[in-house]
Amino acid sequence: MGKKLFLLLNKAAVRRILIFIAFLVLLALAYTAYKAFGQALDDRQRDWWFIGSFFPRTDDRNMPPILDILSEFGKSPRIGGETYISQLFSGALFTLREAFVAFVVGSIVGLVLAVLLAQSKLAERGVMPWVIVSQTIPLIAITPLVVLWGQANLDFLPWEWKTWMSVSVIASYLTFFPVAVNGVRGLLSPSSEHLELMQSYGASRVSILWKIRFPASLPFLFTAFKLAATAAVVGAIVGEISTGVSGGQGLGKLIFEFARTYAAAPERLYLGVIGAGITGLFAFGLIVLVEKTILNSTGQQIRE
Amino acid sequence: MEVVSISNLSKIFNTGKDNEVEALREIDLTVTKGEFIALIGPSGCGKSTMLRLIGGLIPITSGELSVNGKTPTKAREERDYGMAFQSAGLLEWRTARKNIELPLELMGWSKAERIKRANEMLELVQLGEFARSRPAELSGGMQQRVAIGRALSFNPALLLMDEPFGALDEMTREHMQDQLLDICHKTESTVIFVTHSIPEAVFLSTRVVVMSPRPGQISSIVETNLRAGDNTADNTKIRNDERFYKKVTEVREALYGK
Ligand SMILES: Nc1ncnc2c1ncn2[C@@H]1O[C@H](COP(=O)(O)OP(=O)(O)O)[C@@H](O)[C@H]1O
Numbered sequence: 001m002g003k004k005l006f007l008l009l010n011k012a013a014v015r016r017i018l019i020f021i022a023f024l025v026l027l028a029l030a031y032t033a034y035k036a037f038g039q040a041l042d043d044r045q046r047d048w049w050f051i052g053s054f055f056p057r058t059d060d061r062n063m064p065p066i067l068d069i070l071s072e073f074g075k076s077p078r079i080g081g082e083t084y085i086s087q088l089f090s091g092a093l094f095t096l097r098e099a100f101v102a103f104v105v106g107s108i109v110g111l112v113l114a115v116l117l118a119q120s121k122l123a124e125r126g127v128m129p130w131v132i133v134s135q136t137i138p139l140i141a142i143t144p145l146v147v148l149w150g151q152a153n154l155d156f157l158p159w160e161w162k163t164w165m166s167v168s169v170i171a172s173y174l175t176f177f178p179v180a181v182n183g184v185r186g187l188l189s190p191s192s193e194h195l196e197l198m199q200s201y202g203a204s205r206v207s208i209l210w211k212i213r214f215p216a217s218l219p220f221l222f223t224a225f226k227l228a229a230t231a232a233v234v235g236a237i238v239g240e241i242s243t244g245v246s247g248g249q250g251l252g253k254l255i256f257e258f259a260r261t262y263a264a265a266p267e268r269l270y271l272g273v274i275g276a277g278i279t280g281l282f283a284f285g286l287i288v289l290v291e292k293t294i295l296n297s298t299g300q301q302i303r304e
Numbered sequence: 305m306e307v308v309s310i311s312n313l314s315k316i317f318n319t320g321k322d323n324e325v326e327a328l329r330e331i332d333l334t335v336t337k338g339e340f341i342a343l344i345g346p347s348g349c350g351k352s353t354m355l356r357l358i359g360g361l362i363p364i365t366s367g368e369l370s371v372n373g374k375t376p377t378k379a380r381e382e383r384d385y386g387m388a389f390q391s392a393g394l395l396e397w398r399t400a401r402k403n404i405e406l407p408l409e410l411m412g413w414s415k416a417e418r419i420k421r422a423n424e425m426l427e428l429v430q431l432g433e434f435a436r437s438r439p440a441e442l443s444g445g446m447q448q449r450v451a452i453g454r455a456l457s458f459n460p461a462l463l464l465m466d467e468p469f470g471a472l473d474e475m476t477r478e479h480m481q482d483q484l485l486d487i488c489h490k491t492e493s494t495v496i497f498v499t500h501s502i503p504e505a506v507f508l509s510t511r512v513v514v515m516s517p518r519p520g521q522i523s524s525i526v527e528t529n530l531r532a533g534d535n536t537a538d539n540t541k542i543r544n545d546e547r548f549y550k551k552v553t554e555v556r557e558a559l560y561g562k
């Protein structure tokens with residue numbers, strides 16, 4: 001196992017991580033440089049440098065110093081209260097749970113749809129337009145509906161319905177789509193030669209699906225899972241905010257809180273951005289790791 | 305014993321539409337057990353179509369066609385066919401051995417039986433030590449050998465091969481021909497083998513079926529049977545034999561007209 005993990009962190013992976021960090025530093029430098037430039041553009045210089053009128057001026061409020069942002073992580077709303085970084089951490093965990101459920105539910109729905117769509121032209125013509133239409137409806141348009149359904153009589157369920165489950169349902173609305181679309185492409189990817197070969201063995205549709213179509217679609221599915229994982233995090237955060245954050249404890253609530261009190265501490269807005277970014281990246285990285293492990297073991301190529 | 309019996313068989317694609325194609329016209333052919341039929345003819349004359357008809361992959365338009373006295377569909381359901389194509393068509397996510405096991409899995413063999421037979425087939429095609437290799441790690445010729453092992457693994461009554469050596473270089477090709485013959489003799493297979501190469505057709509076959517351009521018809525049948533039933537005959541000798549060259553000329557003349 002240790003050896004496997006080591007293989008995953010080969011030279012190329014290490015180089016990628018280093019490049020990522022280099023770009024992060026570059027971004028911070030660019031931010032700081034522009035901040036210095038934008039702050040230097042006070043009225044006097046505005047007259048001197050006509051270029052100044054093309055660039056927005058800036059100050060500590062709309063571009064807080066990076067060090068202030070970083071130190072904000074260690075602060076807390078009240079003296080002795082929970083630090084923001086610790087709030088973000090538990091918020092991220094909470095949101096990740098919702099995103100995970102959304103990912104699983106969306107992937108299952110997406111897979112079922114993909115199998116259905118790949119089975120017949122009729123199914124594809126009948127259902128595909130609806131799948132596409134579903135993605136043209138903004139997420140916030142469906143959240144009130146999901147919230148309403150969540151308040152409906154769900155006693156038949158063996159478990160108690162919680163708000164975070166509604167959030168997962170909302171987020172799964174974003175995750176099923178890439179899985180369905182890429183799934184269809186993957187299921188239809190085997191060559192006619194492979195299919196004829198299976199036919200010549202007298203194989204049933206089910207065995208063709210199981211032995212040819214499904215394994216062939218694995219690389220396509222992982223492409224979809226990577227998209228779905230990040231979409232699940234975004235969907236969960238948006239879902240938390242739009243289902244009313246009173247009950248929630250996720251990143252969405254924190255982002256909402258930070259936005260509400262930005263006048264007092266604009267740095268905090270950045271905490272939400274960074275926290276959400278890292279959480280999405282984590283979900284993405286997790287799928288990449290699983291993808292590498294599985295496709296290495298099946299000898300299939302990772303699709304870019 | 306008749307394995308394939310075809311009479312007055314015609315195949316028209318897209319009947320009644322703008323893109324109607326008459327692929328085969330009035331084909332008569334009987335193949336008996338143990339025969340090695342080479343099918344040769346210009347590109348597009350319907351060789352692949354003929355194989356697919358015999359294999360029950362597409363329906364016939366008119367005429368009669370039976371395999372072991374059954375309809376092709378029935379024969380297919382009873383797993384009478386082994387098939388191999390120009391591209392080996394191995395599943396990239398399966399090892400060589402697992403690829404050979406594929407038809408056996410579909411036929412409900414137990415795991416132990418499957419492994420045993422797959423190993424035997426790998427030995428037969430001289431790839432014993434590549435059992436765990438994936439197709440991407442094998443050369444084109446090796447992949448084709450795995451595909452042949454797969455086609456033969458369940459002792460099919462009839463082997464249908466569509467230019468299986470078409471993508472191989474000349475040396476590999478001759479080597480594969482020798483191996484195929486050897487395997488077919490050991491397993492007493494009946495084979496219908498499509499090829500573009502006249503020497504290949506002559507060398508392998510007991511009869512060469514020569515087809516004319518579209519609509520595909522059988523223009524002549526050349527008895528080759530260079531081994532005359534002697535399966536131990538030396539392949540190099542046969543390739544250098546005068547009778548071989550004579551038959552090659554005969555097939556060439558049948559193919560291009562005199
Ligand atoms: N599924 C199909 N639909 C329509 N036409 C086809 C189909 N399959 C083959 N044909 C046509 O039938 C003719 C014979 O094709 P084929 O059997 O592949 O030739 P060969 O294998 O001898 O080169 C060709 O003209 C080809 O275009």
Ligand SMILES: [Mg+2]
Pocket residue numbers: 351352353466
């Ligand atoms: Mg062909």
